[in-house]
Amino acid sequence: MKFVATLALAAAAFALASPASAQSFQKPEDAIKYRQGAFRVLGAHFGALGAMANGKAPFDAQAAARHADVIALVSHLPWAGFGPGTEKGENTRAKPAIWTEQAKFKEKAENMQEAVAKLAAAAKTGSLENLKAAFGPAGKSCKACHDDFRREL
Amino acid sequence: MKFVATLALAAAAFALASPASAQSFQKPEDAIKYRQGAFRVLGAHFGALGAMANGKAPFDAQAAARHADVIALVSHLPWAGFGPGTEKGENTRAKPAIWTEQAKFKEKAENMQEAVAKLAAAAKTGSLENLKAAFGPAGKSCKACHDDFRREL
Numbered sequence: 001m002k003f004v005a006t007l008a009l010a011a012a013a014f015a016l017a018s019p020a021s022a023q024s025f026q027k028p029e030d031a032i033k034y035r036q037g038a039f040r041v042l043g044a045h046f047g048a049l050g051a052m053a054n055g056k057a058p059f060d061a062q063a064a065a066r067h068a069d070v071i072a073l074v075s076h077l078p079w080a081g082f083g084p085g086t087e088k089g090e091n092t093r094a095k096p097a098i099w100t101e102q103a104k105f106k107e108k109a110e111n112m113q114e115a116v117a118k119l120a121a122a123a124k125t126g127s128l129e130n131l132k133a134a135f136g137p138a139g140k141s142c143k144a145c146h147d148d149f150r151r152e153l
Numbered sequence: 154m155k156f157v158a159t160l161a162l163a164a165a166a167f168a169l170a171s172p173a174s175a176q177s178f179q180k181p182e183d184a185i186k187y188r189q190g191a192f193r194v195l196g197a198h199f200g201a202l203g204a205m206a207n208g209k210a211p212f213d214a215q216a217a218a219r220h221a222d223v224i225a226l227v228s229h230l231p232w233a234g235f236g237p238g239t240e241k242g243e244n245t246r247a248k249p250a251i252w253t254e255q256a257k258f259k260e261k262a263e264n265m266q267e268a269v270a271k272l273a274a275a276a277k278t279g280s281l282e283n284l285k286a287a288f289g290p291a292g293k294s295c296k297a298c299h300d301d302f303r304r305e306l
Contacts, residue, residue: 041227047179
């Protein structure tokens, strides 16, 4: 489980670093595709972890810890894709409120990062009960942001 | 730079772990979107790092190290999205050879993971010269796989 422990350290350290390093996108579409790609990765690992937390997939402590650590790390990435000029685009579900209510958007992003950091810590204990307890708040932190800032296509 | 050091540890440890944990995708399209998302993230950070390596963007040692560490970590993710049933799909650039020449595909993926691990180590030294020296082989390791296994849309 060494890789899990070191990933956890990395996730914790990431959380202390500045949330989004400058990303140099050639075009707004590139930024949009980047953030969507990061959310896809986040969603897939969250879904796989949720299946375990909800008893829909067998609990594998090592896989759970790895999923949770990938989630914790990737939770810091998409935000660099919401820069100026990325409000408009085909197939983006981002609501204009992201750019008009930036403080609120940032707060919700940070709430999610905090919740998934706790999720990673819980997953690392190897206990399904701990995973279940941390999964609910993490899922809510995703939904809280989606409710306000993500529209249906 | 603590977060960079810990991320590097994580990347190194990841490389020792099994390359792809079981990912539970509901539908083949989900797997395809997952791998494409991971490659998008990979490509964006690789592009940003390349701009520095090629003198098209100012060299920022800390940002470079962070990009390289994200690349090293994410280099382990997309492969879980190439499971059985994911050969066909709209908008996939994956060539059928991925599934008929799996050993070669795996070898090229591992070559890339090794090259980007070296890139992360090079970026961590804080030296632009070291970054430049490691960037070329890393770029070639991406291209080697794209040449054989990725088609134009």
